[in-house]
Every structure is written in structure tokens, then in C-alpha cells.
Amino acid sequence: MTYSTGPVIVWRKGVQMPDTKKGEGMESKARVMGHPIHPILVPFPIGLLTTAVIFDVVHLITGGARWAEISFWLIAVGVIGGLLAAVFGLVDWLAVPSGTRAKAVGLAHGLSNVVMVALFAVSWLLRSGAPGDPGALPIVLSFVGVGLVSLGGYLGGELVFRLGIGVAEGANPNAPGLGRTPERSRGGREG
Numbered sequence: 001m002t003y004s005t006g007p008v009i010v011w012r013k014g015v016q017m018p019d020t021k022k023g024e025g026m027e028s029k030a031r032v033m034g035h036p037i038h039p040i041l042v043p044f045p046i047g048l049l050t051t052a053v054i055f056d057v058v059h060l061i062t063g064g065a066r067w068a069e070i071s072f073w074l075i076a077v078g079v080i081g082g083l084l085a086a087v088f089g090l091v092d093w094l095a096v097p098s099g100t101r102a103k104a105v106g107l108a109h110g111l112s113n114v115v116m117v118a119l120f121a122v123s124w125l126l127r128s129g130a131p132g133d134p135g136a137l138p139i140v141l142s143f144v145g146v147g148l149v150s151l152g153g154y155l156g157g158e159l160v161f162r163l164g165i166g167v168a169e170g171a172n173p174n175a176p177g178l179g180r181t182p183e184r185s186r187g188g189r190e191g
Contacts, residue, residue, distance in 0.1 A: 028166040030091040036166050038092055041085035042156070046149055048078030049120055053146045056139045065132030072131035075124045075142070082117040086110070092166060102163040109155035116148035 028036030052074035059067035093106045123141040127134040159165040168175070 027168055028092050029095045030088045034168075036088075036092065038085055038088040039156075039160070039166065041081065041088060042153075045078045045082035045085060045117070046153065048074045048081060049116075049142075049149060050146055052078060052120075053142050056134075056142055059134075060139070068127070068134050069131045071142075072124065072127045072134070075120050075127070079117055079121045079124060082113065082120070086113060086117065089113070096165060102159060102165050105155055105158050105163065106165065109152055109159060112148050112155065113152040116145045116152060119145035119148065 028038065030037045032040070052071040055067045055071040055074065058064070059071065089110060093103075093110055096103045096106050119141045123134075123138040123145065126138040126141070160167060
């Protein structure tokens with residue numbers, strides 16, 4: 001599969017990408033206090049849903065209903081967090097230039113995560129009648145879901161670390177902090 005990269009290609013941060021105006025299509029569009037919202041939110045569903053699977057394993061080993069009940073509630077909160085993160089991920093994906101590899105990787109990232117959230121949501125619904133005794137199918141769905149968490153995380157890393165999506169323009173090890181210009185970072189001295 002080939003991707004159109006637009007008329008002009010430049011190298012930024014060691015990555016070949018379409019030449020855009022500052023921040024156009026590369027920096028996150030949904031931000032709070034200068035930080036992209038999507039990567040702020042994604043650790044919550046990842047951690048909650050992965051921990052739910054760990055508690056399912058403990059439930060299978062010990063037979064303790066309490067572990068399955070904890071998993072039930074972790075899944076509920078993880079699905080809500082995943083849906084919230086997806087909204088901001090979609091906002092960022094819509095800003096990625098069309099026809100690029102980043103757009104295709106972003107689509108695969110988003111779809112894998114939507115399927116993952118759906119699997120966990122179905123798992124939660126199947127557990128709702130008896131959270132302490134979920135049966136095999138809800139646990140299998142959670143195991144498949146956590147595999148998709150790994151795939152989605154890998155693809156998200158590809159977007160940020162290899163393709164530079166969501167990375168602030170001018171990012172470097174000595175970039176000034178938020179609200180600071182290079183001059184203010186040097187104590188107000190020019191040069």
C-alpha cells in the first residue's frame with residue numbers, strides 16, 4: 001500500500017512528514033494547559049482494564065467471588081475512560097493530514113481501541129447479572145480485549161514516537177516550559 005504525502009516532504013525530528021504550517025496536523029488539537037488531552041486520559045482505561053484481567057486470573061485461580069466483583073467495577077470505569085479518551089483521540093486523528101501513513105496507522109489505532117472497548121463493554125454486560133460469578137465468555141472477552149489494549153498502545157506509540165503526531169512543534173530536550181519563551185528561560189537575557 002502506498003500513501004500520498006503531499007507535494008512537499010520535510011524531515012522533522014528525524015521523521016519524514018508533509019510540510020505543514022507550524023502545528024498544522026501534527027500537534028494535538030485537543031489540549032488543556034498546553035498538553036494534549038488524549039495521552040493524559042489513555043493510561044486510565046489501559047490500567048483499569050489490564051488490572052481487571054489480572055483480577056479475573058486471580059478469580060480463576062482462587063475461586064474468590066470478590067475478585068470477579070472488583071473486575072466488574074474496574075471494567076465499568078475502564079470502559080467509561082476508554083470512551084472519553086476515544087473522543088479526544090478522534091479529534092486529534094481528524095487533524096492528521098489525509099493520505100499519510102500516520103492517517104492509516106491512526107485509523108488502525110482507533111479501530112483496535114474501539115473494538116477493545118466494545119469487547120470489555122460486552123464482558124461487563126454479561127457479568128452484570130452475577131458480578132461474582134461471571135462465567136467463561138466474559139472472561140474470554142476480557143482476555144481478547146487486553147490483547148487489543150497492547151496492539152492499540154503499540155500503534156499509539158508508533159504515531160507519537162515514529163511519526164511525530166501530537167508532538168509539539170519545536171520539541172527538544174532543552175525546550176522551554178509551558179508559557180515560557182526561550183528568552184524567559186534564560187532569565188530574560190537575549191542571545
